[in-house]
Amino acid sequence: MIDVIVIGAGPAGLAGAITCASSGLKVMVIDEFIKPGGRLIGQLHQELSGEWWNGIKESERLHQEALKQSVDIRSGVSVYNLEKDDDLWNVHTSIGTLTAPFVLAATGAAEYPIPLPGWTLPGVMSIGAAQVMTNVHRVQVGKKGIIIGANILAFAILNELQLAGIHVNRIVLPEKSPLSGKAGEPEEVMKSLLNAAHLAPSPLLRMGSRFMKNDWFRKTGMRFFPKSGVKVNGTPLLLRKAALEVIGTEQVEGVRVADTDANGNIIPGTETVYEADFVCIAGGLYPLAELAAVSGCPFQYIPELGGHVPHHSETMETPLEGLFVAGNITGIESGKIAMAQGTIAGYSIAKHAGKGGTAIVEQLNQSVKNVHLLRKQAAIQFYPDIESGRRKMYDLWEQLYANPARLHTEEKLG
């Protein structure tokens, strides 16, 4: 008999599993990937304090801790459905159907693709795929790369590629279109980078932010944005160049680009080709919530959190009895926050299961406070308005679920 099934062995899932198990619950963790750690195992960056965040070490620490607490971890197992039957959740997996009274959905995030001509050529990948190949599989993705899309995720992984000795020649924007949205508008991109500039792993952007606080400076900033770009860790960031097409016959040979105006409109007659043997598309992240959706969990659409997010309280419970969430499924943030959210979910589950005695309430409160603290200190923030997005979610929870009548008026995706 399993008490808790955790879906996802990333930072949120493992931290949740450890907390549940240390409270005396029997826990199984399932993950689709061949080894535990989730996206943690791709991460490597320097904190504002100067300390290094080594995701592989963190994931090993969590893995060992989970094993010590007798957590049963199954890697390489996919979950394809999640539904409830009276008091038990049925977790349908590639190794059969598992049941438990509690489920923690810690399924993380997925990447936004930005389709462009030639994106199906071998050598084109998402920026996250480049991270996994480099830091997890230790495969060199190429010798000379171009990143399409300028955001915090792209800069963080650019830094990791550079640390691995992989050369990225340029960062350009996608062509402005309905498919690229704001990612193709230089002013919008500049704005979002400047909002996150104090966090960005780039001293140059940090310096720029002082001069570009208001719209006028932003506009002139774009108008006079140097054609050769500004350098992010030595790699030119070209906000006024748009990628029109990835070219090549058998594989990537280069990217056809053109100059744009401050709004991202192509300036005719400015086309040129940048040679490359790999291309990374960096569209950003959104919460991967398919399983919460098929379970019938109500959702809220909160752009500040990255899109459609399963409705949840600050203690990580959903409106469905026994279903909890933690990590990027609740909104896009760093691995550190995901881990701390997993701990909240763990205490929350233990409390619902009647474990942990009187101390559990205080532990739960402390774990919630810890997330606030970590968010203030975060070195990487993918969505600048995360705090207000979180607030919106919890306010809605208060409105809809704090009273015991439980009004089910929300949109259902499942």
Add this chain to the structure above:
Amino acid sequence: MNSNEAIVVCRCEEVTYGQLRTTAEEYQCTARELKLRTRAGMGFCGGRTCRIPLDRIIIDVLSNVSRSDIPLKYQPPVRPVSFGTVGEKND
């Protein structure tokens, strides 16, 4: 713009941007109808790659729709599984 028409948006079912736009414009339809008419999002990956681009096409074509209005349905199985697995015959 012509080369953009040929962009393969749904890679599993090989549906192009041009086909999707033409269909969305002709039928002024929901994301779900767009999927059913073109098979975009119905392939091996279960729409994990092209779901967002499909939403964006609908938002662009139908001026009165925003992303919060698109409850694009998820259905099990959310991962490709064999009939044997669904039937719980794993040996």
